[in-house]
Amino acid sequence: MAEIIQEEKGKKGGKRRPKKHGTRIDMTPMVDLMCLLITFFMLTTAFSKAKVMVITMPEKDSQDQKKDQPQISAFRTLNIVLSEGDKVYYYIGMADPKKPPLPSLVKTNFSKDGIRKILLDKNRDLFTKIAEYRDKRVTGKIVVADTTLENEIKKMKRDDKKGPIVLIKADEKAKYKDIVNIIDEMAICNIASYAIVDLSPVEKDMLKTAPK
Amino acid sequence: MPKIKPPVRTPHIDMTPMVDLFSVLLIFLLLTASFRPQEAAVITTPQSISEKQAPDADLMTIFIAKDGKVFFNIDNGKDTSTHFRSKLLGKIGEQYKITFTKAEIAKFGTMSSFGLPIKDLKTWLNSKDSKEKEKLQTGIPMDSTDNQLAWWVREARLTNVGAEVAIKGDADTDYKLVKKVMDLLQDNKVNKFNLVTNLQKQEVTMKDLPPAAK
Numbered sequence: 001m002a003e004i005i006q007e008e009k010g011k012k013g014g015k016r017r018p019k020k021h022g023t024r025i026d027m028t029p030m031v032d033l034m035c036l037l038i039t040f041f042m043l044t045t046a047f048s049k050a051k052v053m054v055i056t057m058p059e060k061d062s063q064d065q066k067k068d069q070p071q072i073s074a075f076r077t078l079n080i081v082l083s084e085g086d087k088v089y090y091y092i093g094m095a096d097p098k099k100p101p102l103p104s105l106v107k108t109n110f111s112k113d114g115i116r117k118i119l120l121d122k123n124r125d126l127f128t129k130i131a132e133y134r135d136k137r138v139t140g141k142i143v144v145a146d147t148t149l150e151n152e153i154k155k156m157k158r159d160d161k162k163g164p165i166v167l168i169k170a171d172e173k174a175k176y177k178d179i180v181n182i183i184d185e186m187a188i189c190n191i192a193s194y195a196i197v198d199l200s201p202v203e204k205d206m207l208k209t210a211p212k
Numbered sequence: 213m214p215k216i217k218p219p220v221r222t223p224h225i226d227m228t229p230m231v232d233l234f235s236v237l238l239i240f241l242l243l244t245a246s247f248r249p250q251e252a253a254v255i256t257t258p259q260s261i262s263e264k265q266a267p268d269a270d271l272m273t274i275f276i277a278k279d280g281k282v283f284f285n286i287d288n289g290k291d292t293s294t295h296f297r298s299k300l301l302g303k304i305g306e307q308y309k310i311t312f313t314k315a316e317i318a319k320f321g322t323m324s325s326f327g328l329p330i331k332d333l334k335t336w337l338n339s340k341d342s343k344e345k346e347k348l349q350t351g352i353p354m355d356s357t358d359n360q361l362a363w364w365v366r367e368a369r370l371t372n373v374g375a376e377v378a379i380k381g382d383a384d385t386d387y388k389l390v391k392k393v394m395d396l397l398q399d400n401k402v403n404k405f406n407l408v409t410n411l412q413k414q415e416v417t418m419k420d421l422p423p424a425a426k
Binding site (some may be wrong): 027028030031034035037038041042044045050051052053054055056057058059060082112116117120121124127128131135170171172173174175176177178179180181183184187188189 | 260
């Protein structure tokens with residue numbers, strides 16, 4: 001479909017030169033094809049790459065496990081038990097069958113006013129500290145790089161001595177999303193220390209009598 | 213009196229700038245494109261606020277589908293000349309006394325995730341019918357008697373030492389199964405996992421802090 005427009009302007013005198021051709025190519029098919037290709041690429045490209053959440057578990061059955069186990073004060077421990085149907089229970093302290101009475105499970109949920117409120121309340125000091133630091137950065141009172149900010153927050157978390165130690169325990173009937181949600185909640189509330197542990201037999205019994 | 217008709221002229225638009233622009237776009241898309249990898253099962257990942265991006269290469273992924281099937285995938289790493297997948301298949305073949313032909317190994321090297329017992333792997337690689345292939349995907353067995361997933365993980369770790377582990381589980385899978393996979397990984401000295409999630413922003417500010425009880 002290339003149309004060729006012949007140039008009429010030739011020199012009258014002198015040598016006869018071969019006529020110059022100004023070529024004009026019809027680009028419509030090319031444009032059509034490009035449109036198609038662009039649409040195809042746009043639709044097949046995965047622009048948003050998958051996001052990941054990193055969790056690090058403690059090493060399993062290492063020999064010095066007994067020695068390593070830190071002594072944690074009971075009142076700082078917050079136990080979260082996840083169960084069937086996205087139910088969340090929590091209790092404070094330790095459930096030791098040798099030392100009755102057993103703490104009772106309190107039922108809550110994953111909503112804004114559920115477990116988050118409890119975590120925020122427990123983690124008040126650290127959360128305020130981090131929020132203030134971030135706020136200072138946003139308002140321009142301090143100028144730090146992203147990495148410095150992360151390191152500062154990490155340091156604050158490490159130095160935290162008041163915040164809760166959260167033990168996440170999931171029932172066998174819990175779903176995968178529950179565990180992701182609760183770990184996410186830890187990140188939201190800036191909880192410094194948390195661990196995923198197994199449900200103890202006592203807690204299993206407690207779960208049976210827990211409010212439905 | 214007849215009307216005077218203006219001569220009909222076909223308008224001629226100069227398309228060169230448009231073509232230029234399209235070329236630029238096309239080249240950009242071609243270069244940045246990372247195609248959605250074909251996955252063996254549809255998995256809806258749970259949501260989280262994590263903004264960390266999944267690593268591009270050197271990654272082994274364990275897929276846990278809603279129906280409890282487990283799939284495995286390992287990429288060839290950053291460098292295309294490192295044929296981790298092919299090497300891995302060779303090693304696994306040795307382990308289970310199955311010899312794969314060169315063509316089969318090469319084919320495996322270019323494929324994506326899979327979830328089937330090792331004995332079916334040969335049939336799957338040679339099968340041309342996609343329906344038949346799908347039927348073979350019954351998940352990687354991970355019973356205590358024949359824990360093939362553990363072998364895959366172990367050999368993959370030995371083949372590509374720097375590979376990170378990602379778990380891509382469906383939001384509605386039982387935690388029991390995920391725990392089993394995590395335990396298996398920990399038995400193989402993998403203590404750091406990446407859980408693949410969907411980004412969902414959630415802001416918590418000082419206002420959300422409940423009033424202090426005094």
